[in-house]
Amino acid sequence: MPRPLVATIDLDAMRHNLAVAKQRAGGARAWAVVKADGYGHGLLRAMRGFAGADGLALIEPDAALRLREAGWDKPILLLEGAFDADDMALAARHGFAVAVHGDEQIALLEGSRGEGAVDVYLKLNTGMNRLGFPPARARDAARRLRALPAVRRVSLMTHFANADDPENPRLPLATQLARFDAATAGLDGERSLANSAADLLRPDTARDWVRPGIMLYGGTPGGGSAASFGLRPAMTLTSEVIGLQDIGAGDAVGYGSAFVADRPMRIAVVACGYADGYPRHAPTGTPIVVGGRATRIVGRVSMDMLTADVTGMDGIGVGTPVTLWGEGMPIDDVAEAAGTIGYELMCALARRVRIVERG
Numbered sequence: 001m002p003r004p005l006v007a008t009i010d011l012d013a014m015r016h017n018l019a020v021a022k023q024r025a026g027g028a029r030a031w032a033v034v035k036a037d038g039y040g041h042g043l044l045r046a047m048r049g050f051a052g053a054d055g056l057a058l059i060e061p062d063a064a065l066r067l068r069e070a071g072w073d074k075p076i077l078l079l080e081g082a083f084d085a086d087d088m089a090l091a092a093r094h095g096f097a098v099a100v101h102g103d104e105q106i107a108l109l110e111g112s113r114g115e116g117a118v119d120v121y122l123k124l125n126t127g128m129n130r131l132g133f134p135p136a137r138a139r140d141a142a143r144r145l146r147a148l149p150a151v152r153r154v155s156l157m158t159h160f161a162n163a164d165d166p167e168n169p170r171l172p173l174a175t176q177l178a179r180f181d182a183a184t185a186g187l188d189g190e191r192s193l194a195n196s197a198a199d200l201l202r203p204d205t206a207r208d209w210v211r212p213g214i215m216l217y218g219g220t221p222g223g224g225s226a227a228s229f230g231l232r233p234a235m236t237l238t239s240e241v242i243g244l245q246d247i248g249a250g251d252a253v254g255y256g257s258a259f260v261a262d263r264p265m266r267i268a269v270v271a272c273g274y275a276d277g278y279p280r281h282a283p284t285g286t287p288i289v290v291g292g293r294a295t296r297i298v299g300r301v302s303m304d305m306l307t308a309d310v311t312g313m314d315g316i317g318v319g320t321p322v323t324l325w326g327e328g329m330p331i332d333d334v335a336e337a338a339g340t341i342g343y344e345l346m347c348a349l350a351r352r353v354r355i356v357e358r359g
């Protein structure tokens with residue numbers, strides 16, 4: 001018998017969330033972001049769930065090739081562009097659009113020899129200070145790119161640092177927007193600005209293409225619960241109780257005896273640990289659903305198990321179902337308790353977890 005731990009991936013929820021993203025973005029087209037193995041949901045599963053997207057966007061050139069080989073014939077965008085000349089040739093051969101965020105990537109295009117032309121997304125750094133050209137160089141970079149035989153169309157993009165917190169005083173979203181608009185005024189080309197946070201909170205930034213990621217999987221970047229935006233969890237991680245302990249006041253649970261009962265308690269042992277992707281740093285109090293009822297984990301998460309407080313809960317035994325996150329237990333709530341974000345939990349789902357597909 002396999003371990004009872006299962007990640008159920010709901011393709012229907014993925015389709016639904018894509019429809020929400022597109023509907024919020026008005027008439028904009030959507031790059032469904034499928035980097036990091038579809039945020040842990042599986043690359044080809046994401047491809048099927050987002051079959052209705054206008055294009056798929058990701059980071060990894062090898063994964064882009066797998067999408068083509070699996071039959072995706074609509075646009076593909078490499079969000080960090082080519083990492084070397086081989087990638088640029090691969091992009092030309094398979095029709096991947098590439099972000100161009102620096103002079104080194106322009107040089108790759110200047111040096112490319114007849115593999116065919118690529119569509120380019122010229123990336124501007126409007127304040128995040130990660131990748132991208134300074135706004136003052138937008139015109140010059142666009143002109144250089146347009147002159148190259150290796151370049152077909154030039155689109156314009158930037159990435160928001162604080163779309164989940166648009167009034168952030170260090171860098172308000174409006175500042176990034178104004179820098180982008182000023183730098184690109186009068187330039188030809190389609191625009192792509194919005195990630196999930198912008199799509200959810202500032203849909204006026206949608207422009208020609210949105211780039212939703214986390215929302216498509218039923219998580220949010222902050223600024224409201226997934227349910228409040230009508231999003232459905234695409235990944236539900238469930239397991240079962242595999243053991244129970246009745247302990248007295250003063251007894252401790254797990255490694256380091258980090259949790260000490262202050263009264264008699266019943267502890268359920270759940271088959272899920274950090275080697276499955278559950279965050280080891282999730283503290284006592286992190287929410288979990290056991291037997292359909294909300295409770296909390298107690299003590300340290302170990303490699304293959306964690307422990308939950310089921311004191312006073314009737315009908316809990318070996319085999320009782322447990323939901324770690326997903327339907328009935330928002331992943332964002334678990335992430336928040338653990339001091340991280342839903343993105344990290346999804347992406348960290350371990351290979352040993354059995355996956356069941358639905359929808």
Ligand SMILES: *Cc1c(COP(=O)(O)O)cnc(C)c1O
Pocket residue numbers: 033035079159194195196197211212213214215221
């Ligand atoms: C990952 C990524 C996105 C999607 O971000 P979400 O917050 O998951 O919506 C959009 N654009 C770029 C450039 C990205 O790298």
